[in-house]
Amino acid sequence: MNHRAIRAIYLFEMARTWRTLLQSIVSPVVSTSLYFVVFGAAIGSRISQVEGVSYGTFIVPGLIMLSVLTQSIANASFGIYFPKFTGTIYEILSAPISYFEIVLGYVGAAATKSIILGLIILATAGLFVPLHIHHPVWMLAFLVLTAVTFSLFGFIIGIWADGFEKLQMIPMLVVTPLTFLGGSFYSIDMLPPTWRTVALLNPVVYLISGFRWSFYEIADVSVSVSIGMTVAFLVICLTVIWWIFRTGYRLKN
Amino acid sequence: MSSIISVANLSKTYGSGFKALKNVNLEIKRGEIFALLGPNGAGKTTLISIICGIANPSEGRVLVGGEDIQTSYRKARSLIGLVPQELHTDAFESVWATVSFSRGLFGKPKNPAHIEKVLKDLSLWDKKDNKIITLSGGMKRRVMIAKALSHEPQILFLDEPTAGVDVELRKGMWEVVRTLQQSGVTIILTTHYIEEAEEMADRIGVINKGEIVLVEDKTTLMQKLGKKRLTLHLQGKIISLPESLSQYELDLCDGGATLVYDYDTKGERTGITSLLSDLRTAGIRFNDLDTTQSSLEDIFVDLVRTS
Numbered sequence: 001m002n003h004r005a006i007r008a009i010y011l012f013e014m015a016r017t018w019r020t021l022l023q024s025i026v027s028p029v030v031s032t033s034l035y036f037v038v039f040g041a042a043i044g045s046r047i048s049q050v051e052g053v054s055y056g057t058f059i060v061p062g063l064i065m066l067s068v069l070t071q072s073i074a075n076a077s078f079g080i081y082f083p084k085f086t087g088t089i090y091e092i093l094s095a096p097i098s099y100f101e102i103v104l105g106y107v108g109a110a111a112t113k114s115i116i117l118g119l120i121i122l123a124t125a126g127l128f129v130p131l132h133i134h135h136p137v138w139m140l141a142f143l144v145l146t147a148v149t150f151s152l153f154g155f156i157i158g159i160w161a162d163g164f165e166k167l168q169m170i171p172m173l174v175v176t177p178l179t180f181l182g183g184s185f186y187s188i189d190m191l192p193p194t195w196r197t198v199a200l201l202n203p204v205v206y207l208i209s210g211f212r213w214s215f216y217e218i219a220d221v222s223v224s225v226s227i228g229m230t231v232a233f234l235v236i237c238l239t240v241i242w243w244i245f246r247t248g249y250r251l252k253n
Numbered sequence: 254m255s256s257i258i259s260v261a262n263l264s265k266t267y268g269s270g271f272k273a274l275k276n277v278n279l280e281i282k283r284g285e286i287f288a289l290l291g292p293n294g295a296g297k298t299t300l301i302s303i304i305c306g307i308a309n310p311s312e313g314r315v316l317v318g319g320e321d322i323q324t325s326y327r328k329a330r331s332l333i334g335l336v337p338q339e340l341h342t343d344a345f346e347s348v349w350a351t352v353s354f355s356r357g358l359f360g361k362p363k364n365p366a367h368i369e370k371v372l373k374d375l376s377l378w379d380k381k382d383n384k385i386i387t388l389s390g391g392m393k394r395r396v397m398i399a400k401a402l403s404h405e406p407q408i409l410f411l412d413e414p415t416a417g418v419d420v421e422l423r424k425g426m427w428e429v430v431r432t433l434q435q436s437g438v439t440i441i442l443t444t445h446y447i448e449e450a451e452e453m454a455d456r457i458g459v460i461n462k463g464e465i466v467l468v469e470d471k472t473t474l475m476q477k478l479g480k481k482r483l484t485l486h487l488q489g490k491i492i493s494l495p496e497s498l499s500q501y502e503l504d505l506c507d508g509g510a511t512l513v514y515d516y517d518t519k520g521e522r523t524g525i526t527s528l529l530s531d532l533r534t535a536g537i538r539f540n541d542l543d544t545t546q547s548s549l550e551d552i553f554v555d556l557v558r559t560s
Contacts, residue, residue, distance in 0.1 A: 002327070008357025012350075019345065087341030091400065094305040094335050095358040096327040253267060253308045 005097040009105025010112075013079050017113050024075075025117060028067045032121045035063055036128045039185055050187055051218045056129040061212040062184030063125065065146065068118045069179055069204065072147050073171050076110035076154030081161050084250075093252065099245035103155065110151035111144070118143050131215075138223075139214035145230050146207050152237035159250050178204045183212075188220045203229055256316075257283040257332075257408060257439050258304065263313030265299055265463075273299040275463040277313070281408075281441060286434055288454035288471075289443045290553055296463040297443040298338060301410050305335045318407065331359055334401030338412040338443075340393045344386040348377055351385060352399045359404035371402045375429060391422045398429070409433060411442040415449060427453055447550035461557050474552065476518060483525060485512040485532075486541040495535045501528050512539075518546070 017024045036056065044055035051058075083089040092102060125131060133139050161167040182204030188196050199205055200221070210226025213219035219226070244251070258281035265274040274296045281287050291297050302308035304315055306326060315322045317329040343351050352368050372378045375395040380388060385396060394414070401409060411430070415423040430440055430453060444450055450457055451471070458468040467474070490509035501524065504513040512532075516523040532539070 002360040004360045004362065005358045008354050011357075012354050015350070086343070087337075087339055088343055090307055090335070090337050090341055091355060091358060093307045094330060094333065096330040096360055097358065098327075248309055253302075 002095075002097050002101055005095060006101050006105045006108070009092075009102065010109045013075075013106060013109030014112065016079075017075075017109075024071075024113060025120065028071060028117055029120055029124055032063050032067055033124060033128075035059070035066075036125065040128060050190070051216075053216050053218065054129065057131065058187075058212075058216075059185050060122070060125045060129065060131060061215050062182075062208050064118045064121050064143075065204070065208045065211055066179050066184050067121055068114045068143065068147055069150050069175060069207070070171060071117050072110055072114040072150035073154035073157065073175055075113050076107055076151040077158035077161065077167055077171075078154075079106045079110055080155055080158035081167055084158070089251070099241075102245075103152070103241055107148065107151040107155055110154060111147040114147040114151065115143055118147070133215050134217050135214040139211070142207070142211045142214055142226075142230075145227075145234070146211070149230060149234040149237060152234065152241060156237060156240050156244070159244055162250070178202050183208045183220060187218075203233060206230065255283050256280040257318055258441075259316040260300070260304070261314045261316075263300070263303065263315060264311050265296075265303060265308065266311045273463050274303075274310075277460075277463075277465050279458060279465055279468065281439060282456070284434065284437060284439055285455040286430065286440045286442065286453050288450035288457045289441065289460060290447065290450055290457060291443070291460035292557060293445075295460045297460055298412055299463075300460070301335070301412055301441070301443065305333055305410060306330055327360075331404070332407045334404065334406035334409045336394075336397045336401045336409070336411050336414060338416065340390065340397065342385045342393055342396060345384055347382050347384055348372065348388075348396055348399070349381040351396065352403045355400040356403040361404045367405065368399075368403060371399045374432070375399050376425075391418050394418060395426075398426075402433075406438065408439045408441070411440065413443055413445065415444070415446065423449070447553055459553060459556050466556055475546070480515055480546075480551075481518050481523075482545050483514040483516065483528075484543050484545070485514070485539040486510065487512060488538040488540055491537065495537075497535050498528075498531055501531075512537075 036059075039059055040056035044059075047055040049055065049058075083092060122131075157167065157170050181199065182202050183199070188199045188205060188209075191199060206221055206226040206229035209220040210223055210230070213223050213226070243249070258279070260277055260279040263274055263277040263279075264272070266272050277296075277300060279300075289297050289300070299308060303310045304317065304322060306322060306329075310323075315329075318332045320329040320332075322329045343354075346354070349368065349372075352372065353363070353365075356364070356368065369378070372381055375398060377392065377395055377399060380392060385393060388396065398411075398414070414430075415426055418426065427449070430442070434440055442449070442453065454471050456468065457471050457474055459466045487510055491505070492509055494503055494505060501514060505511075506513055514525075514528060516525065
């Protein structure tokens with residue numbers, strides 16, 4: 001394994017994060033704080049409790065997931081799209097490095113960034129509401145699994161996109177709505193039965209539910225189903241990436 | 254001299270059906286400077302892209318340093334440094350960071366002394382902390398060469414290295430290339446500038462419409478295909494050529510003031526002696542004469558036209 005190459009890509013991508021600190025870290029933290037003010041303080045003051053947890057506390061896992069999902073996709077898709085756009089991808093393709101190692105470098109960096117971000121948001125949330133994490137190990141496991149899975153998904157989008165519009169399209173039109181409708185700000189038990197059934201088709205529901213369980217032991221669906229669904233999505237993303245590299249789709253002529 | 258690159262029966266057909274390479278066979282010798290000449294769209298970049306791993310071949314096999322570029326790509330690629338035609342750079346990175354990144358990407362341990370040497374050789378040392386976006390086009394080109402040399406390759410591909418580069422810088426680059434060759438690096442360059450191939454190359458390959466038309470030692474090529482031109486500046490103008498000179502293919506130019514005679518240097522008899530003698534007999538005198546050898550450009554144009 002060319003571990004030096006993985007390290008080079010990883011550090012190169014991480015350096016981009018520090019260079020764009022405002023955009024990478026500060027901006028998601030500010031927007032999450034705004035969610036707390038609007039949903040937690042303004043609306044939450046009119047909602048007493050959700051399944052025994054104060055509303056402000058209840059939305060913390062959903063908010064973290066919201067940022068982790070969108071940032072994983074944004075980081076990973078931009079990370080691989082940008083070399084394609086500028087043409088510097090030639091160097092990656094001509095280097096003695098396997099596809100697996102390329103993915104490890106880019107996805108590893110993207111996932112690291114979103115995990116750091118998730119933890120920063122968690123710390124920020126601690127300033128607004130009292131927090132108690134029942135299963136910290138599971139919480140971290142969900143965080144890492146989600147960050148990796150959606151970074152892989154972002155990597156696929158970055159390969160597929162042949163313009164900046166496409167790069168934004170899936171995150172804006174698909175992922176953000178799914179996250180908002182996936183129970184970030186409410187329990188799907190609060191929905192009417194028909195909509196509850198529809199909501200179960202949304203994969204993000206399983207992520208948020210599992211993650212919330214690790215915090216408060218309350219979940220919309222069983223934890224094993226949450227893990228199963230996340231792993232299933234991970235496997236799908238890995239399969240697509242394997243296919244991309246095997247065929248050279250949008251990378252090699 | 255042994256081959257460092259061996260291309261056998263290589264073909265490339267793009268999805269659109271366009272055949273960019275047709276059954277290409279080519280051997281690059283260790284330590285030489287090989288110039289690949291060809292008009293736009295001839296397949297030069299496609300050939301390089303396949304050898305370097307950027308494009309997939311449709312058919313055929315390529316060995317680099319005896320290693321197959323597909324089954325043993327790690328070993329094969331680690332021998333190669335590539336400077337592509339376009340200026341692809343990480344605009345917001347510093348020169349030092351981007352060159353060090355390339356070394357890491359090729360799996361080499363950190364070696365600041367080597368990076369320093371490469372940057373100094375390419376006159377980039379004082380720019381090492383500058384962001385690439387702030388550099389001029391010529392400097393960016395040198396940064397790309399520095400990236401390609403960062404991992405100490407045995408083979409360097411220079412795809413149109415001096416396109417859009419001013420004359421002084423071009424000569425500077427030729428110096429760099431020569432020094433590299435002296436250090437044992439094999440260099441393959443593609444160029445539009447015949448002058449560049451003539452100046453630099455040990456051997457020349459001509460590619461046209463996806464086919465290798467010719468591969469030859471530069472000097473042999475110029476001797477083999479070169480024609481010479483004898484120009485005679487006459488003492489007085491003549492209106493027409495006398496019958497006694499009709500056996501020679503002479504051109505009367507400049508309103509009858511000069512006579513031009515093309516002859517083949519590879520022929521056993523050039524016909525010059527008898528021409529001069531017949532001119533004397535015919536009473537045609539001249540003040541001066543000069544001979545010029547056809548350039549590689551003339552040879553190239555001839556080849557491409559006939560292929």
